[in-house]
Amino acid sequence: MDASPAPSAAQPPDPESESPPDHGPTPLTVCPTPDMATPPAGRPPAPEHRTGRAGPTGRVRRLATPVGILAAVAGAFAYVGTVDPNEPGHYPVCPLLQLTGVLCPGCGGLRSAHAFIHGDLGAALEANAIATVGYFLFAAVWVLWLVRAWRGQPLRIGLAPVWWWGVGAVLLIFTVVRNLPFGSALAP
Template sequence: MRGVNADSRTTTPTAVGRLAVPAGILAAVAGAFAYVGAVDPNEPGHYPVCPLLRLTGLYCPGCGGLRSAHAFVHGDLTTALHDNALAVVAYLAFAVVWTVWVVRAARGRSLRIGLGPLRMWSLGALVLVFTVVRNLPSGGWLHP
């Protein structure tokens, strides 16, 4: 019996079944990038303005993320890094994690990302430092 565990009589997912969720996530992300690539965020009226930027004049860690994604889709890595360097790092990190997920799923293993408290605090500190530095006068090179 293919796909059935003889000992417990439960079905085990096939390779196609194991890859369905990563494929769905990739389709959603690709669709989002395709939309942002087609609808230019540099032209006013297409996307809402960041509420933090509108109310305080301060850039949040996500400010410039759509412009960064637009430039990234069009292959302009320099502009993408200028608009939001942290977002570009996140795009690349997603690609690595997704690839590892697919390989592990194809082999029948689950994806376990054990970040732990130290790594989570470090990631939070990185986002906080990025946010503070981009709002300092000397951090103008990080403004979107």
């Protein structure tokens, strides 16, 4: 006589071998909010994050990237401020200008940076108005980045696609106008 159970006989479930029910994908959160302190049933608790009370080491680590970026930009500006781009032979010629004779949106940017470093805002705007506006925009975003890093908050600047298309349209219009006879004021 065979002592093995029949295939149709139900066996009780083994609690050790059962896996928890799948409730779908776990949402991705960078910094959990206080209302997420208790994980939903069946999910493991989220890892602990240090928020608010970061020690000096954590703050230094958070500030390293924005300060490093500022150091690189300041070094580049110091070089351009020292080596005059108005003197021929110090910098390469714009390839688009050399090949086609068309001024790109960046043409005059080094002369603009040189004038900006020396405090001549009028000459900086004449050399490249878009670049000069970009210097101020960079400074504003960098200050925001530094303040948020100091507070332990990430820098999140989410721009809708319409803004990116707007920036592209402004650069295109600037490029076309500065290459036309009536837009010679925008040419370096």
